[in-house]
Amino acid sequence: MKCQILYFARMREVFATPAEEVALPDSVRTIADLLNWLRARGEPWCSELAAGKTFRVALNQEMASLDQILTDAAEVAIFPPVTGG
């Protein structure tokens, strides 16, 4: 399954990229699986996406929970809590 991951604000800087296209193994089905798959890359993903860290995930431009199922060609975004206005 392919999916596009977007990073914003601090995440974009720490991961040194605004976006990446990833091909995921069949074992990655949910948002939680995807986060684990990213953490397995090592630093900086494992620290920045550690369980105690505060960040948000959107799936196809809607706020998503960890148990949501990824769809093929999904747009996933990972970002810090928002601070607009």
Added chain:
Amino acid sequence: MIRVQQEDFDVAEELRQMRAANPAIGALVSFVGLVRDLNEGNAISCMMLEHYPGMTEKSLLQIVVAAQQRWPLLAVRVVHRIGPLVPCDQIVLVAVACAHRGDAFAACEFIMDYLKTKAPFWKKEQTPAGSHWVDARETDGRAAARWEN
């Protein structure tokens, strides 16, 4: 109704357009957010506003629709700026027109409270000590949560 833009906005012109030729409007409430020169003790020289194109507009529309379901709104306008801003610059306009002021005040505050906690914008402040991303405030979360009762 909803715009995300780099350029500044003219509040008087926005409000004029909202109330034009609608004699049912009896109350027009607007909120303008501005860049301050001080945030949590840090002197701010410049601020960079980043957003998530696509999701930002969707999210603002969902907030406005939620407000429309709650109050009888006759016109709504949300304008949010992005890019580099300096102290005294306008950041955001939320304006709501209703028949009566109670609904207009409440809806304007509701939209602003949800915008602060749901719309994907992020601020990075430049100070003499360097630049840093602004942390989300818990008070903003509480402000939005009170509408859920």
